[in-house]
Structure formats: structure tokens, C-alpha cells
Amino acid sequence: MSSGWRTCSYLLAIAAGFAPFAATADEPVIDVEHYRARVEPDLATRTVRGVVSIAFAGDAKEAVFDAGELEIDSVELKGSPVPFVREGSKLRIALPERLTRRSTLQVRYHGAPRFGLEFHPDRNEIYTIFSASQWLVSVDAPSERATLDLELVLPAALVVAATGRPTSRKPAGDGRIAHRWRLTTPAPSFTYGFAAGRYTEARNATAGTRLRFLSTDLRTDELRQVFANTGDMIRFFEHRAGTEFEGDYTQVLVTRTIGQEAAGLALLSEQYGKTVLADPTAEGLIAHEIAHQWWGVSVTCKDWGHFWLNEGFATFMTAVYLGHRHGASEYVEQVEKWKARWEKLKAAGTDHPLVYSAWSNPSADDRAVVYQKGAYVLHLLRLEMGEDAFWRGIRGYTRANAGRSVDTNDFKAAMTATAGRDLTDFFARWIDGPLDTGPLKPL
Ligand SMILES: [Zn+2]
Numbered sequence: 001m002s003s004g005w006r007t008c009s010y011l012l013a014i015a016a017g018f019a020p021f022a023a024t025a026d027e028p029v030i031d032v033e034h035y036r037a038r039v040e041p042d043l044a045t046r047t048v049r050g051v052v053s054i055a056f057a058g059d060a061k062e063a064v065f066d067a068g069e070l071e072i073d074s075v076e077l078k079g080s081p082v083p084f085v086r087e088g089s090k091l092r093i094a095l096p097e098r099l100t101r102r103s104t105l106q107v108r109y110h111g112a113p114r115f116g117l118e119f120h121p122d123r124n125e126i127y128t129i130f131s132a133s134q135w136l137v138s139v140d141a142p143s144e145r146a147t148l149d150l151e152l153v154l155p156a157a158l159v160v161a162a163t164g165r166p167t168s169r170k171p172a173g174d175g176r177i178a179h180r181w182r183l184t185t186p187a188p189s190f191t192y193g194f195a196a197g198r199y200t201e202a203r204n205a206t207a208g209t210r211l212r213f214l215s216t217d218l219r220t221d222e223l224r225q226v227f228a229n230t231g232d233m234i235r236f237f238e239h240r241a242g243t244e245f246e247g248d249y250t251q252v253l254v255t256r257t258i259g260q261e262a263a264g265l266a267l268l269s270e271q272y273g274k275t276v277l278a279d280p281t282a283e284g285l286i287a288h289e290i291a292h293q294w295w296g297v298s299v300t301c302k303d304w305g306h307f308w309l310n311e312g313f314a315t316f317m318t319a320v321y322l323g324h325r326h327g328a329s330e331y332v333e334q335v336e337k338w339k340a341r342w343e344k345l346k347a348a349g350t351d352h353p354l355v356y357s358a359w360s361n362p363s364a365d366d367r368a369v370v371y372q373k374g375a376y377v378l379h380l381l382r383l384e385m386g387e388d389a390f391w392r393g394i395r396g397y398t399r400a401n402a403g404r405s406v407d408t409n410d411f412k413a414a415m416t417a418t419a420g421r422d423l424t425d426f427f428a429r430w431i432d433g434p435l436d437t438g439p440l441k442p443l
Contacts, residue, residue, distance in 0.1 A: 030058030032139055032146040033102065033186075038178075039135060040153040041126050041196075046119040048135050049110035057102045060095065066133035066140040067091040070111035077105055091137060107137045120255045123216055124158065125197035127254045127267060132189040143302045143405040145186035152179045154196050161214055161250040162194035163187075163263045183263055185246065185403060191297045193262035195252040206231030209245055215253035217270045218277070226276045227251055229283060229325065233290045236321055241294040242395030243402055249293070251286070259285045261292035261314075281326060284318050291317035294398055302405040308354040308431075309411060312374020319375065338376035341368050355408050355432040377430045384426055385419050393418035408432050 037052040048070075056063065068089055075084045075093050082105070084093045093105060116134025119126050133140050150162055153172045160166075164183030172178040183192070199214040202223040211230055213223040234245050247264045253273040260267045266289035276282045295313035315338075323331025345351040350365035354374050362370075382390045397414035404410075408431060416423050 030056045030060050030063050032056045032144055034147045034149070035136065035138060035189075036149040037136055038151040038153065041117065041119070041135070043119055043121045043124065043126055043155070045112075046121075047110065047112045048117060049108075050136065051106065051108045052137050053104050053106045054137070055102060055104045058099065060099065061097075062095060063093045063105060064139075065091045065093070065107070065137050067109065067137045068111070068113060068116060068131065068134035070109040070113075070134070070137060072137075073108040073110060075105060075107050077103065089133065109137055118255070118257070120197075123197065123255055124155075125195070125216060125255055126154075127195035127197070127252070127257070128193040128262075129257055129267075130190050130193075130260060132192045136189070136192065138189040138192075140189055142188040142190060142300050142304070145188055145300075145403070145405060147186050148181075148183040148192060150181045150183070150192070150194070152181070152194055152196065153177070154179065157198060158196040159199040159201055159214060160194065160196045161212060161252050161265060163192045163265055165248055165264075185263070185298075187263045187297060188300050188405065191261065191263045191300075193260065193265055193267065195254055195265075195267055197252075197254070199252070202227075204231065206234060209234055210248040212248065212250040213252075214250065215270060215273060216255070218253065218273055222277055223253075223273075225280075226253075226273050227286065228280070230286065230290065232325070233287050233321060234293075236324060237291055237294055237317060240317065240320065240391065240394060241398040243294065243298070243399050245293060249290070251289075259289055261289045261296050263297050264293070266290070266292075284322060287321045288314045288318045291321070294402075298403060299398055299401045300405045302407045305355055305357040306407045308356075308370045308374035309406065309408065311371045312354065312378060315371045315375035316378040319379075335376065335379050338372040338379070341372040342376055345369065345373065353432060354430070380430065381415065381423075381426065384423075385415065389418045389420065390415075 032054055034055040035052055037050055039048060039050040041048045066089055072084060072086065072091055075082050082093055082096060084091060113134040115129065116131030117128055128135065132138050148163060152160060152162060153176050154160060156175050156177045160179045162181040164181045166179065167182045168180045170178050197216050199216055200218060200220055202213045202220040204211040213227045215223055234249065238244050249264055251266045251268060253270045254267050255270060257267050257269050268285060272285060291314040295317065296310040301307050301309045319331050319334035345365055345368060348365065352369055354369060354377060356369065385393065393415040396418060397411055400414060401410055412423060412427050
């Protein structure tokens with residue numbers, strides 16, 4: 001098992017200091033419904049320029065978006081310029097009137113992102129690493145779900161993968177191609193992404209899901225070997241989730257990244273691909289990212305305080321898959337590791353509830369709470385409820401909340417419904433106990 005397979009995390013992006021956060025209480029509430037963007041990255045200059053039309057509804061005099069470090073060139077409403085200010089990473093747009101119906105703002109921007117977009121001119125490769133607002137003016141909060149039409153203008157020699165499904169490909173001048181992709185299921189912007197490079201490509205299909213595997217370094221036969229169990233993983237998680245996977249699924253091996261989930265897309269590192277090639281049992285991170293298609297992309301934590309609903313779930317589900325694929329002892333081994341990590345947290349005095357509000361600068365121990373303790377607590381809940389009620393609860397939770405951003409109370413309600421009894425004590429002890437009150441009592 002690769003030591004790095006659990007490192008997939010938006011949390012790492014947060015830890016690096018470029019976290020998106022939900023609007024604070026005094027910020028106006030708008031609801032973005034759709035982004036239509038044209039994004040033109042330039043590999044040689046490591047810059048990006050773009051224009052995005054943001055369709056939104058809301059009763060507000062002001063619209064606030066995340067814009068990373070992008071320079072804003074103009075903002076228009078119905079073809080007329082509207083005033084705006086930059087405030088840190090926020091773009092605040094003063095609306096000329098209180099808009100109560102669906103409106104569309106058009107924002108033009110450019111910039112040289114220091115993160116969020118990785119440029120590798122030496123390898124002819126460019127790809128995203130979370131933080132969509134570094135290349136697309138948008139709302140970062142995971143509660144804000146929208147559909148996306150993304151046009152990427154890139155050199156003709158590059159192979160492209162992006163969020164959603166490809167819809168067209170047209171010449172865009174200067175030897176470039178405009179690739180259009182459409183995401184029709186509303187998703188939070190941290191699950192928007194793309195990768196482009198001089199990739200070798202292998203394709204496969206499983207029960208109606210089209211699979212693509214891309215890499216600069218590996219051959220097609222090697223790609224097929226690395227991702228051999230992708231179809232099995234998708235079908236397995238469908239069964240556990242109680243909902244079918246919709247759309248295509250593309251996995252790209254990129255120069256350097258943490259594992260990252262996007263809608264219908266996963267970006268993993270070339271090094272990780274080579275590790276799996278040498279040792280197929282290191283496929284845990286592939287499974288982790290696939291699990292995120294249900295727990296993370298489809299059902300998303302409403303704010304980062306409930307991030308364990310994304311990462312504790314993906315970690316737990318990976319172990320369940322590994323147990324199915326490689327034998328029950330593999331699952332038991334993972335549980336023992338989670339428990340040992342939690343024991344270490346307790347010994348260090350850094351244990352705390354899974355629902356944890358202080359994400360401004362999470363430590364490695366905070367991440368361990370969300371990932372390993374989160375997975376361990378799901379295992380304990382499985383023991384507490386028994387197989388039948390637990391999995392009926394998981395299916396009920398996942399089905400009822402597909403396409404929604406949720407918090408721990410949604411999960412609690414679904415599990416309580418199939419447990420047939422009150423789970424308040426379990427949740428208070430293990431999951432949503434008083435915030436930031438220090439160590440929990442051991443079992
Ligand atoms: Zn993850």
C-alpha cells in the first residue's frame with residue numbers, strides 16, 4: 001500500500017493557505033445557477049485569461065464572488081458596466097438595483113495564478129489543483145452548486161479532459177482548439193477542473209460508463225493495467241451508495257499533484273501511477289477518488305466544518321472496497337491503522353469531534369481527525385447498527401442527498417431512520433460533540 005494514498009485532499013489545499021470559505025453572515029446571499037466560461041491558459045507565459053457569464057438568483061444589492069489573485073478587467077450586467085471592488089480574494093460587485101430575478105453578470109479577467117493552475121511548459125502540460133477561483137471567477141463555498149459550460153482554448157496538439165462531458169471541438173485560430181465541456185448536474189466549484197497535455201490515451205467502458213485513462217509517461221497497456229479495476233470500483237460503490245454513477249469517468253496522471261476528485265474526473269500523479277503499476281495493491285487512492293463521486297461530489301459537505309462527510313467517507317469506503325477485492329483482512333488492517341492514529345491523537349491531546357469549525361489552519365492531526373478518525377467512527381457505527389441497518393442507512397443518506405450539500409444532521413437523520421432507535425448518544429460522543437472541547441472519552 002502506497003503511503004501516499006490517503007493524502008487526497010482539498011484539505012491540503014486549505015492547509016496551504018488558499019482556502020475558500022463560505023460567505024460570512026453579513027455577505028449578501030446569491031445563488032449561482034450556471035457558469036458559462038471561456039478560459040484561455042497560456043503555457044509559455046504561465047498566464048490565464050477568461051470571460052465568465054454567471055447566471056444567478058438572489059435578493060441582493062451586491063454580488064460577491066471568489067477571484068483568487070485574478071485581475072478583473074470588466075464586469076457587465078445586460079451589456080452595461082457595473083462598479084466593482086477587489087477585497088482580498090473577493091470580487092464585490094455593486095448591483096444597480098436590487099435583483100430579485102435570475103440575472104447574468106459577465107466578468108472578464110486575467111492573471112498569473114501561483115496555485116490552482118499548474119503549468120509545465122517542459123512537458124506541454126497544464127492542469128488544475130482545486131481552487132477553481134484561481135482560474136475561474138466563481139463562488140468557492142461547497143454549498144454553492146451550479147452547472148457549467150466550460151470552453152478551454154488550448155494548443156491543437158494537446159489532449160484535454162475536463163469536468164462534465166465533451167460537447168464540441170472547433171478551431172480557435174493560432175493553431176489552437178476550443179474544447180467545450182458541459183456539466184449538467186449542479187456541483188460545487190471545487191469539483192471543477194481540467195487537464196491538458198500530450199497524453200497517451202486508453203479507453204474502456206463498463207456497464208454504460210465511458211472510461212478514459214491519460215498519461216504522459218505511461219503506455220496504453222500500462223494505463224490499462226494501472227486502472228484495471230476502475231469498472232469494478234464504480235460498480236461496487238454504486239451498490240454501496242444505492243445510486244448509479246452518471247456520466248463519464250476520466251483519470252489523468254499528471255506531473256505532480258495530491259490526489260484530487262472532480263466531477264467525473266480524477267487527477268493523480270504520474271509517480272502514483274508508476275507505483276500502482278509495480279504494486280497493484282496500491283490502488284487505494286484510485287478507489288478513494290472514485291468513492292468521492294458519491295461522497296464529495298454528489299453529496300457534498302455544506303461547509304468545511306463537516307468535511308469529514310467527504311473525507312471520512314472516502315477513506316472508509318476505500319477500505320470496504322479493498323476488503324471486497326483483496327480479502328477481509330485488508331479491511332481489518334485499515335481499521336487497525338485508523339484506530340492507532342486516533343490513539344496517537346488522544347495521547348497528543350489533539351483529538352476532537354469530527355464536526356470541527358476551525359479550518360483556518362488545519363494541522364496534520366486535524367486532518368487525521370477528518371480522514372482516519374472519520375473512517376474509524378463510520379466503522380464503529382457499522383458495528384453499532386449492524387450490517388443491514390448500517391448499509392440501508394448509507395444508501396438512504398446517499399440517495400436522498402444526491403446533488404445536495406449537506407451537514408452531519410442530514411447523515412444522522414438517515415442513519416437514525418434505519419437504526420430504528422435514537423443515535424443521539426453515539427453522535428454526541430463520536431461525531432458532533434461540543435465543538436473544540438478537546439479529547440473525547442475513549443471507548
Ligand atoms: Zn479525498
